[in-house]
Amino acid sequence: MADSGFREKIDARLDRLSWSRRLSLTTRILAVNLLPLALLGGGIFYLDTYRKQLLSERYKLARIEAQITAEALAGASRKRQEALLIQIGKEQKMRLRMFDAEGQLWADSFALDEAVFEFDDVGDDPFSIEFARVLDRWVDTIVGADPIPDYVEPEETIADAWPELARAREEGLSQIQLRDAPDGTPVINAAVPVGLNGATLLTTRNAVDITEKVREARSTLGMAVFFALLGSIFLSLYLARTIVRPLQSLARAAVRVRLGREREVEVPRLPDRRDEIGALARAVSDMTNALRQRIDAVEHFAADVAHEIKNPLASLRSAIESLGKVEDEDLRRQLTGIAAHDIRRIDRLVTEISDASRVDAEISRAIFERLDLGNLAAAIIAAREDRAENDEHRVELSRPMGDAQVMGVPLRLERVIENLLDNAVSFSPAGGVIEVTVTRSDDDCVTLSVCDEGPGIPEDSREKVFQRFHSIRPDAEAFGDHSGLGLAIARTIVEAHDGTLEACGRSDGRSGACLILTLPAAARSRR
Numbered sequence: 001m002a003d004s005g006f007r008e009k010i011d012a013r014l015d016r017l018s019w020s021r022r023l024s025l026t027t028r029i030l031a032v033n034l035l036p037l038a039l040l041g042g043g044i045f046y047l048d049t050y051r052k053q054l055l056s057e058r059y060k061l062a063r064i065e066a067q068i069t070a071e072a073l074a075g076a077s078r079k080r081q082e083a084l085l086i087q088i089g090k091e092q093k094m095r096l097r098m099f100d101a102e103g104q105l106w107a108d109s110f111a112l113d114e115a116v117f118e119f120d121d122v123g124d125d126p127f128s129i130e131f132a133r134v135l136d137r138w139v140d141t142i143v144g145a146d147p148i149p150d151y152v153e154p155e156e157t158i159a160d161a162w163p164e165l166a167r168a169r170e171e172g173l174s175q176i177q178l179r180d181a182p183d184g185t186p187v188i189n190a191a192v193p194v195g196l197n198g199a200t201l202l203t204t205r206n207a208v209d210i211t212e213k214v215r216e217a218r219s220t221l222g223m224a225v226f227f228a229l230l231g232s233i234f235l236s237l238y239l240a241r242t243i244v245r246p247l248q249s250l251a252r253a254a255v256r257v258r259l260g261r262e263r264e265v266e267v268p269r270l271p272d273r274r275d276e277i278g279a280l281a282r283a284v285s286d287m288t289n290a291l292r293q294r295i296d297a298v299e300h301f302a303a304d305v306a307h308e309i310k311n312p313l314a315s316l317r318s319a320i321e322s323l324g325k326v327e328d329e330d331l332r333r334q335l336t337g338i339a340a341h342d343i344r345r346i347d348r349l350v351t352e353i354s355d356a357s358r359v360d361a362e363i364s365r366a367i368f369e370r371l372d373l374g375n376l377a378a379a380i381i382a383a384r385e386d387r388a389e390n391d392e393h394r395v396e397l398s399r400p401m402g403d404a405q406v407m408g409v410p411l412r413l414e415r416v417i418e419n420l421l422d423n424a425v426s427f428s429p430a431g432g433v434i435e436v437t438v439t440r441s442d443d444d445c446v447t448l449s450v451c452d453e454g455p456g457i458p459e460d461s462r463e464k465v466f467q468r469f470h471s472i473r474p475d476a477e478a479f480g481d482h483s484g485l486g487l488a489i490a491r492t493i494v495e496a497h498d499g500t501l502e503a504c505g506r507s508d509g510r511s512g513a514c515l516i517l518t519l520p521a522a523a524r525s526r527r
Contacts, residue, residue: 030233034236059178062176063174066203069096081098092205093206094205095108095204096201098201099159099199099202103165105157105158133184135218136184149179172193176189177189185207185210187205187207191203250280253284267288312342315342316338316339320339363496363497367409369407373446378397380417384421389422390425392430394433396434401439404439406519413493416490420515421434423452423487429454437449445518447516447518450515451513451514453510453511456512462503487501497519499520500517501517501518
């Protein structure tokens with residue numbers, strides 16, 4: 001059961017995660033930028049704490065004022081008490097009422113003199129004030145503020161009509177009561193005993209300044225949040241535009257490329273963007289171009305393969321069809337020889353084609369090793385001598401510099417050197433010398449050159465010899481002994497090692513061709 005509940009929690013969390021992934025990038029940017037502002041805007045509601053602090057301070061002040069006034073009134077004559085009520089009321093902007101021991105009102109500062117404050121009529125307020133009052137009530141509801149009773153003058157002018165006065169008369173201690181004026185401002189009543197004869201004093205203050213301070217702070221914060229919200233929305237939309245639109249453009253181009261529509265679809269490179277989006281756009285564009293080149297190469301390769309295999313197949317079919325009609329033994333042996341030669345040629349083509357098609361994939365998965373290109377060439381030359389594959393040609397290895405370390409796949413680089421030596425042996429005259437030179441240049445490159453004494457390669461054909469199935473063979477060589485893939489495979493392997501393979505003439509001016517292999521040198525090891 002516990003495992004089941006745990007799995008349910010994990011599934012629910014994954015569901016929430018997958019839901020968030022369905023949101024657009026623009027929505028996420030807006031949400032991330034607006035969330036802090038929403039939290040800041042929530043500070044408007046926490047101004048209620050500020051209001052409570054102000055009220056708490058005003059409670060203390062009202063209690064102290066009432067007590068000081070009661071002490072001043074105690075023992076004074078009636079006329080002096082009336083004068084003090086008027087004076088203190090005007091100075092402190094309060095309403096003061098005196099009640100005798102029986103609880104009857106006998107003095108009111110507003111009745112003795114003019115009123116120092118009036119409650120505003122809600123119906124006559126401007127729109128901004130009315131809106132502020134509505135906002136006050138809304139905030140009070142949101143924060144769960146305690147309800148405040150409305151300030152209503154009792155019909156009877158006796159002390160017991162005021163709960164705070166009743167408590168003060170009963171307990172003999174000062175009492176504070178908060179009420180809400182018709183205009184939404186707080187009204188603070190303070191009731192306190194006066195002397196020892198049972199008289200009581202009631203002070204009433206309309207603390208308009210508290211409401212004004214809270215509303216002013218709320219308005220300031222609200223305006224700041226509003227303008228910050230507008231700025232954040234515009235900045236978020238701008239940020240989303242600079243990020244989302246290029247990504248959408250890249251996505252649309254990638255979809256068209258994937259669907260194979262509009263062959264010449266241009267993936268935007270965004271050359272003016274120097275940020276990660278621009279780097280991504282250029283990487284996707286380069287990847288698309290490389291993919292197109294690879295697809296074109298595969299298509300051309302498939303066409304070339306079909307063409308190259310078609311020729312020996314046609315020859316083989318002709319030989320087999322003729323074999324059943326020919327009775328001459330010599331001619332039958334010739335036809336059988338032609339068929340066998342075509343079969344070997346097809347087998348060689350299939351083998352070379354298979355090797356050429358998997359070179360890139362194998363090298364991409366292979367682990368490069370540090371090896372000495374000169375030592376590898378020396379081992380290959382010695383092995384060929386043992387197998388008599390140099391066809392009585394003398395192969396001379398020169399290593400002017402001992403250090404020829406490179407990073408690569410030994411088996412594949414061995415294939416490259418074998419192909420270069422095979423090519424040199426094919427074109428060199430009988431008894432000719434094949435020169436193999438391994439050097440390391442100052443620009444940290446290792447070069448291996450294979451030069452023969454053959455007829456050389458025409459300048460306009462020096463690049464064509466690296467094309468698949470392109471072969472210019474000597475006249476004395478039997479037709480079909482080479483597939484025309486050797487140098488093409490060699491260049492593919494070299495380029496996979498970040499190197500180059502080129503054909504040129506001999507530097508000494510003599511007849512012959514040189515095939516030059518260049519690879520990046522391995523970093524020198526520190527000891």
